[in-house]
Amino acid sequence: MIYRFRVILDTEEDIFRDIExxxxxxxxxxxxxxxxxxxxxxxEMASFYISDDEWRQGEEIPLFDMSESDLPLRMMNETLLxxxxxxxxxxxxxxxxxxxxxxxxxxxxxxxxPQDGVSYPNLMYVHGQxxxxxxxxxxxxxxxxxxxxxxxxxxxxxxxxxxxxxxxxDENWN
Numbered sequence: 664m665i666y667r668f669r670v671i672l673d674t675e676e677d678i679f680r681d682i683e684x685x686x687x688x689x690x691x692x693x694x695x696x697x698x699x700x701x702x703x704x705x706x707e708m709a710s711f712y713i714s715d716d717e718w719r720q721g722e723e724i725p726l727f728d729m730s731e732s733d734l735p736l737r738m739m740n741e742t743l744l745x746x747x748x749x750x751x752x753x754x755x756x757x758x759x760x761x762x763x764x765x766x767x768x769x770x771x772x773x774x775x776x777p778q779d780g781v782s783y784p785n786l787m788y789v790h791g792q793x794x795x796x797x798x799x800x801x802x803x804x805x806x807x808x809x810x811x812x813x814x815x816x817x818x819x820x821x822x823x824x825x826x827x828x829x830x831x832x833d834e835n836w837n
Contacts, residue, residue, distance in 0.1 A: 665783060666744055667773040670697055670757070673766040674798040678791030684784040686774070690724050690747065691739035696784040697757060697767065701793050707760035711739065711769075713747060714754040718768060750774065763797035 664686045672678040680700040684693055690711055698705040708729070713721040724737045724747065737747075747755070753771040758764060777783065 665775050665777050666748065666771055667775060667787070669770050669772050670700070671768045671770075672701070672791075672793065672798070673768060674794070676791055676794075678793060680786060680790075681772075681788035682784060683775075683781075683787055684744065685777070686743070686745040686748075688744050688784070689740055690742045690744060691726065692784070693744060694726060694739055694757070694759075696786075697769075698759060700786050700789070701765075703759060703765075707762075709739075709757065709759045711747070712756040712758070713752070714756045714768075716754065718754065718756065720756055760797070764800045765797045766800065 665683050666686050668682045668684070670680045670682060680697070682693075682696055682700060684696055694709055694711070695705060698709075709726045711724040713724070715721065722737070724739055724742055726739050728736050728738060730736060748771050755769040757767040757769050759767070
């Protein structure tokens with residue numbers, strides 16, 4: 664089967680690529696396809712992050728293991744797209760070049776039969792030109808989620824921050 668993706672640069676302008684790739688391709692194959700389709704040389708660090716429907720970043724699938732943790736990571740060269748994506752799990756966040764933070768929203772649009780005479784990966788459609796510099800990263804979150812006067816305020820909860828007895832923690836909770 665073939666996965667058809669739309670890969671969108673996180674910027675105000677519409678800049679995206681529509682890409683087809685085999686479902687048995689690795690995440691590293693997909694990384695290489697994305698970098699080539701946007702005109703990057705592919706020499707910088709990159710990671711995919713599994714994302715939910717709200718584009719919240721989940722598990723990391725890095726190009727190289729730079730962590731100091733003993734916990735195993737799924738690496739791009741060892742992870743097949745079909746092991747990450749499905750009809751139910753359709754979104755990834757892709758970050759290229761951790762110094763500049765080129766950030767892309769990747770969405771699986773369709774799973775289709777391969778077409779005779781087409782070689783994969785296939786760049787189906789190009790829209791917009793990539794800017795000379797990465798768009799600034801915005802880590803502020805939604806304004807609706809932030810109250811400037813009281814960052815600890817929560818409209819749903821009316822407890823006094825100094826009233827720890829009402830929070831129901833065990834004595835040795837940590």
